Amino acid sequence: EVQLVESGGGLVQPGGSLRLSCAASGFTFSSYWMSWVRQAPGKGLEWVANIKQDESEKYYVDSVKGRFTISRDNAKNSLYLQMNSLRVEDTAVYYCARVDTRSYDYWGQGTLVTVSS
Amino acid sequence: DVVMTQSPLSLPVTLGQPASISCRSSQSLVHSDGNTYLNWFQQRPGQSPRRLIYKVSNRDSGVPDRFSGSGSGTDFTLKISRVEAEDVGVYYCMQGTHWPTWTFGQGTKVEIK
Numbered sequence: 373e374v375q376l377v378e379s380g381g382g383l384v385q386p387g388g389s390l391r392l393s394c395a396a397s398g399f400t401f402s403s404y405w406m407s408w409v410r411q412a413p414g415k416g417l418e419w420v421a422n423i424k425q426d427e428s429e430k431y432y433v434d435s436v437k438g439r440f441t442i443s444r445d446n447a448k449n450s451l452y453l454q455m456n457s458l459r460v461e462d463t464a465v466y467y468c469a470r471v472d473t474r475s476y477d478y479w480g481q482g483t484l485v486t487v488s489s
Numbered sequence: 490d491v492v493m494t495q496s497p498l499s500l501p502v503t504l505g506q507p508a509s510i511s512c513r514s515s516q517s518l519v520h521s522d523g524n525t526y527l528n529w530f531q532q533r534p535g536q537s538p539r540r541l542i543y544k545v546s547n548r549d550s551g552v553p554d555r556f557s558g559s560g561s562g563t564d565f566t567l568k569i570s571r572v573e574a575e576d577v578g579v580y581y582c583m584q585g586t587h588w589p590t591w592t593f594g595q596g597t598k599v600e601i602k
Contacts, residue, residue, distance in 0.1 A: 431589035474526040474585030479537040
């Protein structure tokens with residue numbers, strides 16, 4: 373059974389940093405692109421970042437470029453999102469998602485990031 | 490970026506009756522490989538999104554056959570043949586054709602009358 377379990381969310385002040393993790397199991401993690409998708413409270417879904425299997429390609433939504441870094445450790449079946457210079461508008465539930473057929477076929481349960489003073 | 494526009498944004502339905510959600514894209518979703526990467530997701534209250542449909546009309550494993558997807562080019566539709574109580578939630582379309590910025594519609598909230 374495919375499982376994606378996020379962790380690392382919490383309350384942080386504007387300008388602060390957080391590192392999110394996603395533990396994957398039930399599939400060959402190193403064979404898939406992976407993504408982070410976020411959802412602000414009461415709002416819709418927004419793609420944040422993608423990473424290729426070997427980390428050779430990474431893509432970000434414009435609003436997080438230069439502040440967020442996506443990475444992975446295939447030996448640990450883990451995906452990460454380092455978030456720096458956090459802003460109030462980054463407040464959201466962050467989902468880890470597996471990429472398949474130019475879509476997201478599995479999602480984690482999400483981890484809430486709250487940026488507030 | 491490709492803009493995805495859903496309608497309606499709110500859809501009250503009677504149990505057992507059909508429901509239909511429209512999704513339009515600002516650009517054609519036909520990929521150079523010939524496929525059209527239009528997806529539908531369901532998000533039940535308090536849950537993560539779940540994919541229902543990929544490549545316009547392909548149902549994911551375990552998705553009831555009362556859900557169907559159709560369309561082409563820039564116009565797409567998700568239909569529920571007979572709405573059940575468990576179908577309450579928000580439905581999103583998403584395009585995967587224009588890489589890397591995949592975009593979602595605003596969401597359509599389905600509720601029981």
